[in-house]
Amino acid sequence: MTLVSQGVLGLVFLSAAGLTRWLCSPTSKLALLDNPNARSLHMSPVPRTGGLAILASVMAGLVLSVMLEWSGITIWGEGSEGPSRPVFWILGLTLIIGAVSFWDDQKSLPVGLRLGVHALAAGGVVWGASLTVDTIVLPLLGKVSLGWIAVPVTILFLMWMTNLYNFMDGMDGFAAGMTVFGFGMFGYVAWRGGNLSIAFLCFLIAAASSGFLYHNMPPARIFMGDVGSVSLGFLVGAFALWGIQERLFDFWVPVLIFSPFIVDATVTLFRRLLQGEKVWQAHRSHYYQRLVLAGWGHRKTVWAEYVLMLACGMAAVMYGQVGEFWRLTILLGWMVTFIVLTWGVSCVERQGRGLRAEA
Numbered sequence: 348m349t350l351v352s353q354g355v356l357g358l359v360f361l362s363a364a365g366l367t368r369w370l371c372s373p374t375s376k377l378a379l380l381d382n383p384n385a386r387s388l389h390m391s392p393v394p395r396t397g398g399l400a401i402l403a404s405v406m407a408g409l410v411l412s413v414m415l416e417w418s419g420i421t422i423w424g425e426g427s428e429g430p431s432r433p434v435f436w437i438l439g440l441t442l443i444i445g446a447v448s449f450w451d452d453q454k455s456l457p458v459g460l461r462l463g464v465h466a467l468a469a470g471g472v473v474w475g476a477s478l479t480v481d482t483i484v485l486p487l488l489g490k491v492s493l494g495w496i497a498v499p500v501t502i503l504f505l506m507w508m509t510n511l512y513n514f515m516d517g518m519d520g521f522a523a524g525m526t527v528f529g530f531g532m533f534g535y536v537a538w539r540g541g542n543l544s545i546a547f548l549c550f551l552i553a554a555a556s557s558g559f560l561y562h563n564m565p566p567a568r569i570f571m572g573d574v575g576s577v578s579l580g581f582l583v584g585a586f587a588l589w590g591i592q593e594r595l596f597d598f599w600v601p602v603l604i605f606s607p608f609i610v611d612a613t614v615t616l617f618r619r620l621l622q623g624e625k626v627w628q629a630h631r632s633h634y635y636q637r638l639v640l641a642g643w644g645h646r647k648t649v650w651a652e653y654v655l656m657l658a659c660g661m662a663a664v665m666y667g668q669v670g671e672f673w674r675l676t677i678l679l680g681w682m683v684t685f686i687v688l689t690w691g692v693s694c695v696e697r698q699g700r701g702l703r704a705e706a
Contacts, residue, residue: 351415352422352547356554359408363558366400371562371569379452381570388518388631388639393567395452397559398575401523402445404555409438412547422547433592434548436476437585440468444509444581448573458627462506468581469505473498478588480504484597486674505584508605511612512580518635519567519645523560524653525608526579527553532604532660533586536667540595545586552582565645596667599678603663607655610685611635634692641692641699655688 369375371394381395412422447464450456472478479501482490493500516522534549556579562568571579587601602609611634619626631640638648659681666677 349421351420352412355408355412355415355422356550358411359404359551359554360558362407363400363404363555364561365558366403367397367559367562367569370394370396370400379572381572388636388645393570395570395572396449396574397563397569398445398571398573398578399449401552401555401559401571401575402442402578404558405552406438406442408551408555409434409548412551431544433476433478433585433589434544436471437582437589440471440475441578441581441585444468445574445578448577452572452574462510465506465509465577465581466502469502469509469584472505472585472588473501476585476589478585478592480588480591480598484599486671486678501588505581505588507613508584508587509577509580511608512583513573513576514612514615515608515633515635516571516576517631517633518639518649519565520560520563520649521635521652522571522576522579523556523563524649525605525656526556526583527560528653528656528660529583529604530556530586532663533590533601536600536664537590537593537595539667540593542593542595545589545593545595549586552579565649567645596663599674600663600666603666603677603681604660606659606681606685607652614689634689637692637696641696643695 370377372378373394375394375396377396377399378394379396380392382392415422444464447456447461451461479497480493481497482492484490512522515525530549530553534546534553537543537546537549559569559571559575563571583601583605587598590596590601591598615633616626619630619632624630631637635648635652638651639645643651662677662681666674669677
């Protein structure tokens with residue numbers, strides 16, 4: 348990374364921090380309050396438009412970097428061709444999703460309308476940016492070709508990533524922290540792979556999220572809202588596909604990096620389905636919510652999650668540098684780890700109930 352690109356990242360961080368601070372103020376014209384409901388872990392209204400600061404800072408950083416490149420100042424790195432076709436499709440579709448999500452923050456749009464927009468945006472990534480998951484590599488077992496189901500699988504993957512990020516945005520510092528760790532790891536892997544333009548864009552998103560996170564740490568002064576969580580989830584899925592297409596990593600690397608979100612959201616969804624619950628209704632049964640309610644609180648839970656995010660990210664980096672046997676070992680090892688962690692949450696809950704009973 349050049350000194351100029353580092354300077355751009357610093358400006359993006361400061362921009363996001365400043366805009367978020369402004370959005371925290373009740374006098375802001377864009378102020379919307381998140382009132383506590385059946386899903387919430389907070390007890391009083393909190394502003395929820397912080398995602399606007401993230402998106403605005405990312406777009407401003409992209410525009411600034413392109414203008415500097417046009418003026419002859421290297422941003423993307425020596426030998427890089429700068430932003431390619433996928434980035435304009437991805438970020439353009441993200442703006443559309445962000446606009447609809449901001450509308451949803453204000454008006455609570457029908458689920459069908461929101462999912463329809465997500466599906467159309469996913470289709471835009473598939474056909475506009477030409478990004479699909481065609482094969483899935485299974486270490487030691489070879490490649491599994493998806494054939495004709497590649498397109499629907501890719502669209503479902505993008506839609507699930509878009510929505511699970513929203514499901515997991517329910518604790519101070521959580522979704523923003525995952526974004527900083529996740530895109531930081533994406534950027535590192537891309538940088539090691541020699542794709543400096545993707546690396547810079549990932550660091551750009553991480554820098555903007557860091558600026559927001561400064562005001563979102565427990566106790567949070569502001570939330571990112573759907574405009575932030577839904578948009579970031581879409582970006583995660585799209586950048587995962589982009590990295591796979593560029594041969595920076597295979598399918599399991601982004602899954603490992605974002606597994607703290609993917610595992611919690613997916614297991615919780617299937618558990619609620621098996622229990623006959625209405626999965627579209629608000630709830631507080633995600634594992635991170637259960638830890639907070641069991642007595643850990645926001646701060647202890649989010650720092651434990653940060654440790655998990657860092658460990659998963661390091662495992663993903665190692666996965667890309669070892670042979671087939673160790674890749675399979677890493678995947679199986681993390682499967683066992685998450686089984687143990689889910690059991691551990693139940694133990695914390697039982698311990699919490701016991702302490703409350705004694706009191």
